[in-house]
Amino acid sequence: MRQRAIWSAVLVVGLALAGCGSASDSGKSTSSDGKLVVWDWKSGEPFAKSYLEKAKADFKKKHADVEVEFVAQPFDQYYTLLGAAIQSGKGPDVMLFNGGGQIRDRVDALVPLDEYVAEDRQRLAGWEAFAKDGKTYAAPVTLQGYPIYYNKEIYRKANLDPATPATTWDKFVADCAAIAKAGSKCFALGNKEGVGIQFWLSSLGSTTLTAAEYDAWIAGKRDWNSANVKRIFQTWKESGDKKMNSDGANSTAMFNDSFALFQSGKAAHVMGLMSDVGHWQDFNEFLTPEKLGVMKAPVVTAGTTPSLPYDGGIGYAVAKWTKDPKVAADLVRSLSSAEALKAFYADAGAIAADTTIDVSQAGPAVGTIVGELKSGKPALHVALSSKTLDLMGRLSQQLLSGSVSVDEVVKQLAASDQAG
Amino acid sequence: MRAERYAPYILVAPAVLIIVVLRLYPLLLGVNFSFTGDGAQNGTAVGFGNYRELFADPLFQTALKNVGLLVLLLPVAVAIPGLLATFIYLRVPGHRFYRSVYFFPAVLSPVIVGAIFNLLLAFDGPLNAVLGSVGIEPIDWLGDPGIAMFMVVGVHIWATFGMALVVFLAGFATLDPALLDAARVDGASLRQVVWHVIVPSLSRTIQFVFVTTMIGMLTSMFGLLYVMTSGGPEGSTYLPEFYIWKQQGQMNRPALASAASTILFMIMLVVGLLQIKLLERSGKED
Numbered sequence: 001m002r003q004r005a006i007w008s009a010v011l012v013v014g015l016a017l018a019g020c021g022s023a024s025d026s027g028k029s030t031s032s033d034g035k036l037v038v039w040d041w042k043s044g045e046p047f048a049k050s051y052l053e054k055a056k057a058d059f060k061k062k063h064a065d066v067e068v069e070f071v072a073q074p075f076d077q078y079y080t081l082l083g084a085a086i087q088s089g090k091g092p093d094v095m096l097f098n099g100g101g102q103i104r105d106r107v108d109a110l111v112p113l114d115e116y117v118a119e120d121r122q123r124l125a126g127w128e129a130f131a132k133d134g135k136t137y138a139a140p141v142t143l144q145g146y147p148i149y150y151n152k153e154i155y156r157k158a159n160l161d162p163a164t165p166a167t168t169w170d171k172f173v174a175d176c177a178a179i180a181k182a183g184s185k186c187f188a189l190g191n192k193e194g195v196g197i198q199f200w201l202s203s204l205g206s207t208t209l210t211a212a213e214y215d216a217w218i219a220g221k222r223d224w225n226s227a228n229v230k231r232i233f234q235t236w237k238e239s240g241d242k243k244m245n246s247d248g249a250n251s252t253a254m255f256n257d258s259f260a261l262f263q264s265g266k267a268a269h270v271m272g273l274m275s276d277v278g279h280w281q282d283f284n285e286f287l288t289p290e291k292l293g294v295m296k297a298p299v300v301t302a303g304t305t306p307s308l309p310y311d312g313g314i315g316y317a318v319a320k321w322t323k324d325p326k327v328a329a330d331l332v333r334s335l336s337s338a339e340a341l342k343a344f345y346a347d348a349g350a351i352a353a354d355t356t357i358d359v360s361q362a363g364p365a366v367g368t369i370v371g372e373l374k375s376g377k378p379a380l381h382v383a384l385s386s387k388t389l390d391l392m393g394r395l396s397q398q399l400l401s402g403s404v405s406v407d408e409v410v411k412q413l414a415a416s417d418q419a420g
Numbered sequence: 421m422r423a424e425r426y427a428p429y430i431l432v433a434p435a436v437l438i439i440v441v442l443r444l445y446p447l448l449l450g451v452n453f454s455f456t457g458d459g460a461q462n463g464t465a466v467g468f469g470n471y472r473e474l475f476a477d478p479l480f481q482t483a484l485k486n487v488g489l490l491v492l493l494l495p496v497a498v499a500i501p502g503l504l505a506t507f508i509y510l511r512v513p514g515h516r517f518y519r520s521v522y523f524f525p526a527v528l529s530p531v532i533v534g535a536i537f538n539l540l541l542a543f544d545g546p547l548n549a550v551l552g553s554v555g556i557e558p559i560d561w562l563g564d565p566g567i568a569m570f571m572v573v574g575v576h577i578w579a580t581f582g583m584a585l586v587v588f589l590a591g592f593a594t595l596d597p598a599l600l601d602a603a604r605v606d607g608a609s610l611r612q613v614v615w616h617v618i619v620p621s622l623s624r625t626i627q628f629v630f631v632t633t634m635i636g637m638l639t640s641m642f643g644l645l646y647v648m649t650s651g652g653p654e655g656s657t658y659l660p661e662f663y664i665w666k667q668q669g670q671m672n673r674p675a676l677a678s679a680a681s682t683i684l685f686m687i688m689l690v691v692g693l694l695q696i697k698l699l700e701r702s703g704k705e706d
Contacts, residue, residue: 080669087674105672108462192563193650248543250653251563386671397653401565 035067036331038316039082040096044072047276047347054343059334063327082106093322094331097138099129099312100382101389110137111318116329124336124353126312128378138315139336140353141344145274145310146202146379147369149283150293154268158182165295169207169235172298176244179268186244188267190258191400192251194393199254199271200236201392202309202379208232208300209380218378224414228301233399233406235300240400250397254278263287269295274351275313280365281349289363296372308372309379312353388416447685454679459672470679480680483658486569487687490637490659493573497633498626501581505588506614509595519589526582530640533579534647538562541571565656568649572657575648576641584629591625631695638688660684 042048056068071092073081079102085091086109097103103110112135120139121127130138152162158178166172176186189196206214209228216222223229239245246252246261259278262270263286272278280292296306316335318328334340341352345359351366355373359366381389392413398404457466474480504522508515525533540547541561548558561571595618603617619626642661649657651666660680668677 077669079672080665083668083672083674105459108459192652194652247558248560248563251541251543251560251568251649390666390671394652394655397563397565401563401654403565403654 034065035069036094036322036328037092038068038070038094038096038331039073039078039085039092040070040316041073041075041078042096042314043070045348048344050347051340051344055331055335055337055340058337058340059331062330062334066327066331068331089321091319091321093319093328094316094335095319096141096314097130097317098314099126099138099140099144101384101386103130103137103315103317104132105386107132107135107137109320111320111322111325111329112137113139113318113329113332116326117333120333120336123338123356125355125373126310126315126353129312129382130315130317138312138317139332140312140315141336141341142275142313142350143310143353143355143373144313144379145308145351145369145376146199146271147274147294147308147372148203148269148297149262149272149280149365150269150295151262151265151267151287152291152293154179154182154184154265155293158184158268162293165293166298167296169298169300173238173242173244176242176268180243184265185246185261185267186269187239187246188258188262188270189239189245189249190252190254190261191249191393191396192253192257194390194396195254196249196258196271197236197392197396198381198389200396201232201381203271204232204235204297204300205309205380206307206377207297207304208235210301210304214377214380217380218383220383222383222414222417224410224417230406230410231300233409236396237399237406240402245400250400259283274310274369276348276350279349280363289365292363292365294365294368308369308376310373310376311378311382313350315353384417387419388413391416450678451682453675454682456675458675462675466675470676471683473676474679474683479655479658480660480663482655483660483663486657486659487638489569490573491634493577494630494634494637497573497577497581497637498584498629500577501584501629502588502622502626504581505585505592506618508585508589509592510610519585522585523582525579528579530579530643531647533575534644537571537575538648562649563653565654568653569657572641572644572648573637576637576644579644580633580636580640584633587629587632588622588625591622595621627698630698634691634695635688638684638691660687 043052052070059066059068082091082095086106097106114136117136117139124140126140126143127136129144130136130140150162150165155162155165158175158181160175160178166175179186191197205217208231209217209226213223213226213228240249246258246267249258252258252261255277259270259272259282261267262272263283265286270278272283280289280294283292299306316332318325318332322328336353338354338356341354342357344350345352345357349362351359351369351373355370359370381392384392395404395409395412399406399409454470455465455467456462457464457469501522504518508519508522512518539545542548543558543560543563547561552558559567562568599617599621600613603613608616638659639661641659642665645651645657645659645662646665651658651662660683664677664680664684667673667680
């Protein structure tokens with residue numbers, strides 16, 4: 001009997017230790033001396049291989065004794081995992097962020113990088129998307145913008161001149177009617193997740209809001225009752241009412257269904273991206289550079305000047321709990337070094353944050369976009385909080401289905417925006 | 421002898437320890453967390469602030485309404501495998517083939533099922549093409565807020581009824597064939613056989629399927645929702661589980677998500693206790 005009790009005790013202790021061990025492992029800090037852990041959703045992709053090699057080599061020159069480990073997370077769970085890490089106060093030393101709300105909502109867990117990245121200020125563009133209250137929390141790797149791509153082939157079929165796309169909204173609507181007559185849709189729209197409206201808002205922002213309204217919007221002084229703000233949502237509704245969009249927009253995913261519609265020639269335009277998805281290189285398989293055009297937003301409000309909406313796309317930040325912020329910041333600098341970004345552009349096709357990179361080989365569309373960067377302005381939707389963007393997504397679906405008015409939409413968005 | 425007296429406690433201890441440390445303690449932490457603030461207020465007590473916000477949020481209200489809809493649709497989700505199992509038991513022509521076909525979706529992952537139905541139900545997809553060929557206007561199955569939730573629940577039932585079917589077939593194995601023979605000799609119609617012989621004989625099985633189907637509907641529709649509608653259109657297909665994921669992962673509101681989790685836990689608790697009561701009562705009748 002005594003032996004049985006002893007065995008029982010051994011079993012209990014063994015199981016308890018096994019349980020405790022696994023529990024404590026999951027909460028263990030990944031940060032340790034001589035090693036930096038990086039979380040992102042890019043390092044697992046084949047196109048990122050040479051980018052990472054270049055960045056690692058650059059970092060090795062400064063800190064030969066520090067090992068760097070990249071942990072690629074699935075993008076759809078990235079912020080959930082990161083949220084858990086931030087909540088526990090333990091996790092990666094360096095982490096990748098999308099610019100705008102995603103990083104601004106989490107600056108409490110990040111180290112301001114201003115003193116470390118001063119030298120890179122001039123060389124890189126897109127810093128604003130990673131800043132909050134005058135402090136910068138990440139260094140940009142790519143730029144993210146919302147150019148309007150169009151299919152020159154469909155223009156020709158509709159007897160429109162591909163070299164001179166419409167410059168005013170009214171002419172654009174007329175062109176869309178001609179395109180519909182020729183058997184294509186005007187816009188490839190995917191608004192299943194409510195993201196389509198974000199691209200719409202930013203793409204048409206500079207030609208609908210006055211320059212003063214635009215700057216005030218970015219500065220956080222948004223007048224949702226202004227006639228021009230309402231006009232943006234009216235054009236969105238108009239595009240639905242006049243059947244300019246691809247069918248079933250509310251049940252079409254933007255990635256990659258709507259882009260596939262554009263790429264396969266079923267729609268003449270798409271409000272796309274300039275990072276590594278939904279952009280010219282993505283479309284290349286069917287829309288070769290000579291068939292793909294990039295146009296300026298048509299002028300909705302007379303007297304406005306179109307400009308390319310863009311911000312920092314993705315960037316690396318340093319966690320508050322890292323042991324040596326200076327070393328981690330050096331890694332961030334290596335990840336946005338000129339050589340590394342050159343490789344990122346060459347392999348992924350994304351417009352890198354370093355605008356001095358030569359893009360002359362990539363075709364006319366890329367040349368047009370890069371040429372617009374100088375006069376470009378931050379995108380309107382990036383200035384909004386995640387909560388307001390989420391609400392705007394749902395309201396945009398209601399606008400398309402006709403179950404809400406534009407006045408009601410701006411009223412609800414104003415309330416959400418003011419609440420924070 | 422003293423050691424022997426403690427042996428049962430020692431043997432139970434690992435299980436108790438694991439339940440307490442890895443289940444109850446995190447649960448209490450979560451409940452505690454739901455009474456604190458998010459963001460700048462991280463960790464500070466806010467009382468019932470999160471709960472007030474939660475119940476004022478139209479999205480969470482939609483999620484709760486959809487839970488109610490699931491409860492209403494539960495009899496359909498149980499009746500379908502029940503009827504099909506009955507036909508298989510009564511050996512309709514081709515019953516062997518149907519048995520394996522019906523079970524097949526149960527082995528598919530919800531993500532695959534969602535992707536398949538996304539294709540089938542797309543606006544320019546095959547289902548609308550078939551409808552178009554008989555002159556019916558295309559329907560936006562997943563883009564119409566009045567239809568989308570029914571489509572997701574329908575696909576969930578399609579994907580999971582195989583398991584319930586197997587349970588029903590196991591129940592049929594215990595059915596006394598003499599009762600069926602007697603009913604047939606007495607000239608009972610198929611409807612009468614089902615209603616007066618099969619349903620009463622399988623009452624325990626039916627209750628079991630009710631319990632497991634309800635749990636499945638409340639806790640395992642996330643994958644399907646995520647792939648098919650992402651909570652849309654217009655937020656019409658939100659369920660508490662999806663709401664929790666959205667607040668924690670996308671909105672960076674972990675404390676609010678904890679409050680929603682606590683509410684979901686309470687719902688499950690109430691549903692679970694009601695079902696246990698139901699089972700106990702039927703046990704007494706036996």
